[in-house]
Amino acid sequence: MTKVRFGIVGTNSITDKILDAAKQESRFELTAVYSRTAQRANEFAKKHNIPYTFTVLEEMASSPLIDAVYIASPNSLHAPQSILFMNHGKHVLCEKPLASNANEAKIMIEASERNNVTLMEAMKPTLTPNFFSIKNNIGKIGTIRRYFSCYCQYSSRYDQLKDGILLNAFDPKLSNGSVMDIGIYTIYPMVVLFGKPKKISATGIKLTTGVDGQGAINFEYDGMNATVLYSKIADSTLPTEIQGEEGTIISDRINIINRVTLKYRNGKEAEISAPNPRHEYYYEIAEFINLTETGKRESEINSHKNSLITLEIIDEIRKQLEIIYPADSIYN
Structure with missing residues (x-):
């Protein structure tokens, strides 16, 4: 070995x-x-x-x-x-x-x-058994019409920011903020499943430090729409859904996928969660080591293309929200 x-x-x-x-x-x-x-x-x-x-x-x-x-x-x-x-x-x-x-x-x-x-x-969730369960069962819900994902988690560091203390989480010099920290969890799986959207429309709240506190983003694809919500200044318990003409796949969370359910339009329901015996971060480590052992430069799931598209999307979101990082000018 x-x-x-x-x-x-x-x-x-x-x-x-x-x-x-x-x-x-x-x-x-x-x-x-x-x-x-x-x-x-x-x-x-x-x-x-x-x-x-x-x-x-x-x-x-x-x-x-x-x-x-x-x-x-x-x-x-x-x-x-x-x-x-x-x-x-x-x-x-x-x-x-x-x-x-x-x-x-x-x-x-x-x-x-x-x-x-x-x-x-x-990017941990896209390499877990439950994400593959979503990917492998998506054909059962017919023509896909909508992807919806939500990850809103109030940050304790936000309380300190309100007290005038700037920590890393909200510092533009470190290329931080809500979309970079947790919004990416809602976007990356969308890219893996559906590729690059045709159109992006972003709204959000810009904090005093110059980074985003939260965002609501709409995406347009051929024949379907996507919406993601993310926040570091409010909480939510909304799940992630992939809605098709014949049914809906529901994930309890997107950053850590514990349960996946398939609900058909005729009322039938199936639990499609996969056994998940390992630590949530194990799968990215195993994937990476597999790549190094086989001489591959990139993962098929967390691929260079998917990472690049995700950052192109985030760049456009930041452009629309007028969020600029010092790092944006370093390699230009």
């Missing part, structure tokens, strides 16, 4: 979850961690039994100790850090969103091609 030696960039709660999930993947070997300070690197290394630490990113990228890197740094750093590692021949599993904008994503994809290394966006 081949082991893939991973380095870690980003010592946050998402990384903790990834490393917890990685315990279920025997091919994952945790080798190194990077942090800007030696103290934080050592603390994280001790917590997760990581043998090597780095405080200079270039040294980690060029190190023969690792084969791949998981990047969970702020969004604005995804592109430059990923490109650095790929230019040193390292495979990259990069947290969502893949980049600050579509232009950065194109340059990342070019780096993957030039260096013949794997690049994959760590």
